[in-house]
Amino acid sequence: MNPKAFSVIILAAGKGTRMKSPLPKVLHPVAGVPIIKKVIDAARGAGAQELRIVVGYGEALVRKVVEPMARVVSEPMVRAASEPMARASSSDASAGSIVCFPQTSQLGTADAVRAAEPGSLQGVVVICNGDHPLIESSDFDAVMREFHDTQASLAVVSADLKNPGSLGRIVRHKGDLRAIVEVSDASKDTLNIREVNTGIYVVKADVLNKYLPQIQNHNAKKEFYLTDLIGLAIEAGEKVIAIKARKQVAAGVNTQGELARATRVLFARKRRALLDAGVLMIDPTTVYIEDDCEVGPASVIYPNVYMRAQTKVGAFCVIEPNCYLAQARIEDSAQIKANTYLESVVIGAKASVGPFARLRPGTEIGPDAHVGNFVEMKKTKFGARSKAGHLSYLGDATIGEDVNIGCGTITCNYAVDKQKYRTVIGDRVFVGSDTQFVAPITIGADAVIGSGSTITKDVPADALAVARGKQIIKENWVSRTKAASESQDGPKDQTKE
Ligand code: UD1
Ligand code: CA
Numbered sequence: 188m189n190p191k192a193f194s195v196i197i198l199a200a201g202k203g204t205r206m207k208s209p210l211p212k213v214l215h216p217v218a219g220v221p222i223i224k225k226v227i228d229a230a231r232g233a234g235a236q237e238l239r240i241v242v243g244y245g246e247a248l249v250r251k252v253v254e255p256m257a258r259v260v261s262e263p264m265v266r267a268a269s270e271p272m273a274r275a276s277s278s279d280a281s282a283g284s285i286v287c288f289p290q291t292s293q294l295g296t297a298d299a300v301r302a303a304e305p306g307s308l309q310g311v312v313v314i315c316n317g318d319h320p321l322i323e324s325s326d327f328d329a330v331m332r333e334f335h336d337t338q339a340s341l342a343v344v345s346a347d348l349k350n351p352g353s354l355g356r357i358v359r360h361k362g363d364l365r366a367i368v369e370v371s372d373a374s375k376d377t378l379n380i381r382e383v384n385t386g387i388y389v390v391k392a393d394v395l396n397k398y399l400p401q402i403q404n405h406n407a408k409k410e411f412y413l414t415d416l417i418g419l420a421i422e423a424g425e426k427v428i429a430i431k432a433r434k435q436v437a438a439g440v441n442t443q444g445e446l447a448r449a450t451r452v453l454f455a456r457k458r459r460a461l462l463d464a465g466v467l468m469i470d471p472t473t474v475y476i477e478d479d480c481e482v483g484p485a486s487v488i489y490p491n492v493y494m495r496a497q498t499k500v501g502a503f504c505v506i507e508p509n510c511y512l513a514q515a516r517i518e519d520s521a522q523i524k525a526n527t528y529l530e531s532v533v534i535g536a537k538a539s540v541g542p543f544a545r546l547r548p549g550t551e552i553g554p555d556a557h558v559g560n561f562v563e564m565k566k567t568k569f570g571a572r573s574k575a576g577h578l579s580y581l582g583d584a585t586i587g588e589d590v591n592i593g594c595g596t597i598t599c600n601y602a603v604d605k606q607k608y609r610t611v612i613g614d615r616v617f618v619g620s621d622t623q624f625v626a627p628i629t630i631g632a633d634a635v636i637g638s639g640s641t642i643t644k645d646v647p648a649d650a651l652a653v654a655r656g657k658q659i660i661k662e663n664w665v666s667r668t669k670a671a672s673e674s675q676d677g678p679k680d681q682t683k684e
Contacts, residue, residue, distance in 0.1 A: 200243025232324030295410030479580030
């Protein structure tokens, strides 16, 4: 066993009453990711061997989110220069198995650790709260380094805060760590202490298993406090230290306000990473890009853009204002113009989409294609260099290369039998404006569709199809009609009609 290896117990059984939400606290999304996933990823990134998650409130739901993470290996994303790429490498991430341990009633943080059956753990154990989403792998790295360097038996991770709020206070005597005191049990003097307990502990398994059973619930809340481990171990003469961490490590989420603050920090972190990687942003503070998204260098992101769900934008792309991109893949040098909504789509290199386009799941736009304003597509493959410049609905369609779709074209894909049918349009077809294709229908390559047609039958390649009422001309009809009516009735007083 690697002497630097460690296991992690994550406490996540609490309801999070102050969130005033039925969702278990640790499942609330922070910048698009469940809070607890941030903690799990940070621990795994630092090389955690085994993760034990203590679950209670909303157990089934928490398991549903957490257990699949045991299999998912996250790919490296665009990262800040300060975060080494190796962190997210698959070999690191796969190291940490994830097992949930139920805590039947929430009797306190020490009781939660007991629920994780620490008796079966060896080596070094890290215990942390599941509600601190700003923690990063580098924080775990730093803490582990100091723990090993000092050869301590037990360490609590602390931070100095201007407003220590409801966090447990680190009590020292002549500089030496003495105890952690919870706010509900603290004297006025103790409340003035600015050094707080971040809720992270590093402990040798045998030390944990020696003192954990001794913890009592003799406190204001009648809970079993894990914080009492510190006082007990110090009294018994163990080497116990406090390791200082960044302020953000102490930022637990207990309220919606704290969640919103953490969300802001994570979005800012992502923006900084992207700016460092060469992405241009006109006004970064208005751009929201979730952590699992990527943007290539020299791409420009205008204000009010939101990207989520593994959206990948290539290099040299332009994303104009007010665009929403979810699970979108935008290839190099593509341009997404203002107010465009993209969901589960692929946009080929150098294509341009929008303004005001809506491309729905299953749409693929070929390279150099053009999709203009007020065009909606769904499950449509749109070939290279094809154009749909204005006001069209193209659904369940396969459209070839170099096709021109005239303004106001509609694929009538939904039939009275409530089934969806496909429209297939070959390469180089020219579709005149205001055409309807009543699917299922196939248009052969190079065909021309006269504008205003309602096409109900397949059109062979190379043919012209026109399907509209014939135009009738009646020469001088207006003046003749007028003269006829005047001679019959005499001039009319228009105002009386
Ligand atoms: C705890 C610490 C406090 C520290 C703070 C950091 C104790 C007694 N206090 O306080 O010193 O400053 O964290 O955020 O440990 N949980 C369970 N089962 C339980 C109780 C809690 O799993 O029976 C879990 C919660 O889901 C949560 C974590 O433990 O993820 C911390 O619990 P919480 O009630 O938020 O503790 P704090 O009052 O914040
Ligand atoms: Ca907390």
